[in-house]
Amino acid sequence: MWLRRAFFRWLFPAVLVLPLWLLVGWGVFEAGGWAFLWVLFIAIPSVAIAQLVSSLLVRARPSVQRDRAVSWTDVAGFGAWHVLTILVGLYSERWFGVALAAAIAAALIVFWLSLSQFRREIAGGAVFGAQSPFTGDDRTGRIDPGDVTIITDAPPRSRRPDED
DSSP states (O other), X not given: OHHHHHHHHHHHXXXXXXXXXXXXXXXXXXXXXXXXXXXXXXXXXXXXXXXXXXXXXXXTSHHHHHHXXXXXXXXXXXXXXXXXHXXXXXXXXXXHHHHHHHHHHHHHHHHHHHHHHHHHHHHTTTTTOXXXXXXXXXXXXXXOGXXXXXXXXOOOOOOOGGGO
């Protein structure tokens, strides 16, 4: 559980840290001028936006809000994507292309997994719980008259003579 909670806390800092790593890696590993332009105008915005959108999808899930921990699928997906992003920032000519392709594929997979988990929880009624007052038994949205409880006001309290 501690690992899932750590990833929960890491999601939003990663929006800044991972793109910053690409910029720092460019300087440390002497990637060159074209790589600097690629980092500045393509890599940093792409990684930041993809990370932010995926993080928002994960954080919007009712189970994540309730438990304050991501799922194991999220841990595996985000973990692989972040490791691949770090490898891209190393700028080695041997594996740069492979790491870049794998990081892009991982980002797309993480987005798809986040979206599908979000849709599954919302469609499953996780927002309102199992006994939603807004849906009928057949999930058509109609409420049967037998399911309605009418609450009336309590009878007025008798006033004591000293309350005047």
